[in-house]
Amino acid sequence: MAPSSFAKDKQIIGFWGKPTSTLDWCEENYVKTVYIAEFWNTISNLIMILPPFVCALYYWHKKMEMRYVWANISLLAVGVGSWMFHMTLWYEMQLLDELPMIYGTCVFLYALHHHATPVKQKSYPYIVSLVSVSVLVTVVYLQWKNPVFHQVCYAALVVFLLYEAILALKNYPSIKPIVLASLCFYLFGFFLWNVDNVFCSNLRKMRSSSDSELVTAATQLHAWWHIFTGYGTYLHIVFSSQARLLHLKRECKITKLGNFWPYLSVGEKS
Ligand SMILES: CCCCCCCC/C=C\CCCCCCCC(=O)N[C@@H](CO)[C@H](O)/C=C/CCCCCCCCCCCCC
Ligand SMILES: [Ca+2]
Ligand SMILES: [Zn+2]
Numbered sequence: 001m002a003p004s005s006f007a008k009d010k011q012i013i014g015f016w017g018k019p020t021s022t023l024d025w026c027e028e029n030y031v032k033t034v035y036i037a038e039f040w041n042t043i044s045n046l047i048m049i050l051p052p053f054v055c056a057l058y059y060w061h062k063k064m065e066m067r068y069v070w071a072n073i074s075l076l077a078v079g080v081g082s083w084m085f086h087m088t089l090w091y092e093m094q095l096l097d098e099l100p101m102i103y104g105t106c107v108f109l110y111a112l113h114h115h116a117t118p119v120k121q122k123s124y125p126y127i128v129s130l131v132s133v134s135v136l137v138t139v140v141y142l143q144w145k146n147p148v149f150h151q152v153c154y155a156a157l158v159v160f161l162l163y164e165a166i167l168a169l170k171n172y173p174s175i176k177p178i179v180l181a182s183l184c185f186y187l188f189g190f191f192l193w194n195v196d197n198v199f200c201s202n203l204r205k206m207r208s209s210s211d212s213e214l215v216t217a218a219t220q221l222h223a224w225w226h227i228f229t230g231y232g233t234y235l236h237i238v239f240s241s242q243a244r245l246l247h248l249k250r251e252c253k254i255t256k257l258g259n260f261w262p263y264l265s266v267g268e269k270s
Contacts, residue, residue, distance in 0.1 A: 019089035044223035048079025074104030189228030196221030
């Protein structure tokens with residue numbers, strides 16, 4: 001599903017010129033500033049930029065295996081790509097948003113699949129399969145610029161990740177709450193993404209008939225999709241790394257930073 005043909009009537013052209021992307025989401029373009037096409041959709045990406053940046057540095061400092069550092073960098077890459085896309089609405093930036101979603105999910109699959117393997121042991125057939133899927137999706141999507149193709153491929157990878165998560169849960173039932181939290185936030189974000197696409201004209205009417213900035217912000221459901229899926233994905237990284245550390249019998253505990261932000265507190269490497 002793609003929000004394609006809304007507001008063809010009064011398009012404002014801002015600093016980045018006419019949109020060249022194959023998607024233009026429900027948020028009205030260049031309303032807040034001429035430098036950012038979709039303001040709320042842009043700044044909501046901070047949730048995919050700041051926490052994984054800090055978490056990547058923390059895991060690196062704690063000498064976690066590099067795949068968990070890369071998992072954070074993958075989410076960070078999606079956040080930066082998505083920021084660039086919503087700011088410019090350029091086709092090239094859309095690719096910078098969408099393709100890392102595919103690569104990132106492959107990194108998550110790789111990390112989760114290897115949560116119970118001996119240190120430095122890798123499953124080469126699994127790696128080859130993930131690289132092949134990434135290359136295939138990239139090549140086809142560069143030729144066939146249909147966003148639904150990207151959405152179906154991405155959704156299939158997420159379902160496969162869910163299957164890997166269920167397998168990991170069998171080994172470590174204690175991680176169930178964080179797996180469930182990750183899934184609930186993610187699915188709620190997906191629900192909002194659909195509402196935004198289906199009820200775009202209603203949401204726009206609500207915004208145009210209200211002067212309240214609160215209504216404007218609250219009805220940007222694509223921005224809320226970023227926030228909920230970004231948080232759900234961050235929690236996925238927390239549980240994937242926790243499953244690994246439990247397997248390695250290395251000390252770790254989910255702690256809250258400032259009584260608010262959950263992260264995996266990791267003990268020193270023995
Ligand atoms: C299950 C819990 C954790 C899952 C982690 C999944 C791996 C995440 C990988 C990358 C992070 C992505 C975070 C969201 C970024 C969104 C950026 C964005 O908005 N991009 C759009 C352009 O602005 C792009 O065009 C959007 C595509 C949306 C595709 C939606 C596909 C639906 C996926 C639904 C999966 C349903 C799973 C059902 C399971 C029962
Ligand atoms: Ca828009
Ligand atoms: Zn987006």
